[in-house]
Amino acid sequence: xxxxxxxxxxxxxxxxxxxxxxxxxxxxxxxxxxxxxxxxxxxxxxxxxxxxxxxxxxxxxxxxxxxxxxxxxxxxxxxxxxxxxxxxxxxxxxxxxxxxxxxxxxxxxxxxxxxxxxxxxxxxxxxxxxxxxxxxxxxxxxxxxxxxxxxxxxxxxxxxxxxxxxxxxxxxxxxxxxxxxxxxxxxxxxxxxxxxxxxxxxxxxxxxxxxxxxxxxxxxxxxxxxxxxxxxxxxxxxxxxxxxxxxxxxxxxxxxxxxxxxxxxxxxxxxxxxxxxxxxxxxxxxxxxxxxxxxxxxxxxxxxxxxxxxxxxxxxxxxxxxxxxxxxxxxxxxxxxxxxxxxxxxxxxxxxxxxxxxxxxxxx
Numbered sequence: 001x002x003x004x005x006x007x008x009x010x011x012x013x014x015x016x017x018x019x020x021x022x023x024x025x026x027x028x029x030x031x032x033x034x035x036x037x038x039x040x041x042x043x044x045x046x047x048x049x050x051x052x053x054x055x056x057x058x059x060x061x062x063x064x065x066x067x068x069x070x071x072x073x074x075x076x077x078x079x080x081x082x083x084x085x086x087x088x089x090x091x092x093x094x095x096x097x098x099x100x101x102x103x104x105x106x107x108x109x110x111x112x113x114x115x116x117x118x119x120x121x122x123x124x125x126x127x128x129x130x131x132x133x134x135x136x137x138x139x140x141x142x143x144x145x146x147x148x149x150x151x152x153x154x155x156x157x158x159x160x161x162x163x164x165x166x167x168x169x170x171x172x173x174x175x176x177x178x179x180x181x182x183x184x185x186x187x188x189x190x191x192x193x194x195x196x197x198x199x200x201x202x203x204x205x206x207x208x209x210x211x212x213x214x215x216x217x218x219x220x221x222x223x224x225x226x227x228x229x230x231x232x233x234x235x236x237x238x239x240x241x242x243x244x245x246x247x248x249x250x251x252x253x254x255x256x257x258x259x260x261x262x263x264x265x266x267x268x269x270x271x272x273x274x275x276x277x278x279x280x281x282x283x284x285x286x287x288x289x290x291x292x293x294x295x296x297x298x299x300x301x302x303x304x305x306x307x308x309x310x311x312x313x314x315x316x317x318x319x320x321x322x323x324x325x326x327x328x329x330x331x332x333x334x335x336x337x338x339x340x341x342x343x344x345x346x347x348x349x350x351x352x353x354x355x356x357x358x359x360x361x362x363x364x
Contacts, residue, residue: 064084072100079098094125094130096152098114102169104171115178126152133153149161158190158199163178180231182233198218200216202214210256212242214240242266243262266310281360282358297333309334312330327347330344
C-alpha cells in the first residue's frame with residue numbers, strides 16, 4: 001500500500017515572508033541609525049544643539065543675512081540680523097536687530113535678547129543691506145573705558161549708533177541700548193570720512209535743470225551729529241555747488257550757462273588738460289582778466305588765490321534766452337595762507353559766441 005508524501009504549501013511560505021520583510025527592514029533602519037549616530041571610535045555622537053535665527057526665531061521675517069560682530073565692545077560677538085519688511089518681489093526696505101546673550105536677573109539665567117536699531121522718524125534702516133563698521137566717533141571722559149560706535153552704511157544711508165554703557169548685557173531695551181546719534185539719507189549719495197568723521201551729503205534737488213549737485217558737510221559734536229537732546233542734525237560746517245564727477249571734458253559746449261560760471265571758478269587753483277580760465281570768457285573779458293582788471297570777486301594778486309568755492313548759483317533767462325543769460329554766483333575765496341574771504345556775490349552776463357556760452361562781464 002502506497003501513501004503520498006505531503007506537498008509543501010508555498011503560498012503559506014510567501015505569506016510568512018511578507019510578514020517578516022517589514023521586521024527585517026525595521027531592524028536595518030535601526031542598525032543604520034545606530035551606525036550613523038556613532039563616531040569612528042565607536043562613541044555616540046550627540047545631536048546638533050543649535051538655534052537658527054532665520055528658521056527658528058524670525059520665521060515671519062525675510063532674513064537677508066546674519067553677521068557676528070562685537071557691537072557693544074564687551075569682547076563677545078553679537079548677532080546682527082538684517083531683514084526686509086513690506087516686501088514686494090524680493091525688494092523692500094531693510095531693518096536690523098541685534099541679538100545678544102545676556103543674564104536675566106529675574107531668572108538668573110542667560111537668554112538671547114533682541115535689541116532694536118531705531119532711527120529718527122523712519123521705520124527702516126536702509127533700502128539695501130548696509131555694511132557694518134565699528135568706529136571711534138565719540139570721545140569718552142578720562143578714566144572711562146572707551147567703547148566703539150556702530151556705523152551702518154550704504155551709498156545712500158549712514159546711521160550711527162552709540163552704545164549706552166549702563167545697559168550693556170542687560171535684558172532691557174527701554175531706553176534703547178543702541179542710541180542713534182546721527183542719520184543721513186540722500187538718493188544722490190552720502191559719504192563718511194573716518195579720518196576726520198566728516199559726512200558729505202549730495203543732492204541734485206536745487207539743480208535738476210543742469211544736473212549740478214549741492215554738497216553739504218557735517219562734523220559731529222561731543223555726542224554725535226545731532227544737536228544735544230534732539231534728533232535734529234547740527235548745522236552743516238560747509239557747502240558748495242559742484243559737478244557730479246569733476247568738470248566735464250566737453251564743458252565749453254554745454255547748453256547751460258550756469259555750468260560755464262561754475263567751471264570758471266573751479267578752474268582756479270587747478271591744473272590739468274582741460275580749459276583754462278580765459279576759455280570761459282569773451283575776448284573783452286579775457287583781455288580784462290589778463291590785465292588784472294576783471295571784477296570776478298577776488299581783489300588781490302592772482303598768485304595769492306588758492307581756490308574758489310561756489311556756494312550758490314542762480315540762472316535768469318533774458319528776453320533773448322538763446323543768445324544771452326544772467327547767472328548770479330555766491331563764492332568764497334581761499335588764499336594761499338589758509339584764510340578765506342566773506343561770501344561774495346557776482347552777477348554775470350553771458351553771451352553766445354560761436355555757439356558757445358561765454359562770460360562777458362560782471363554787472364555792478
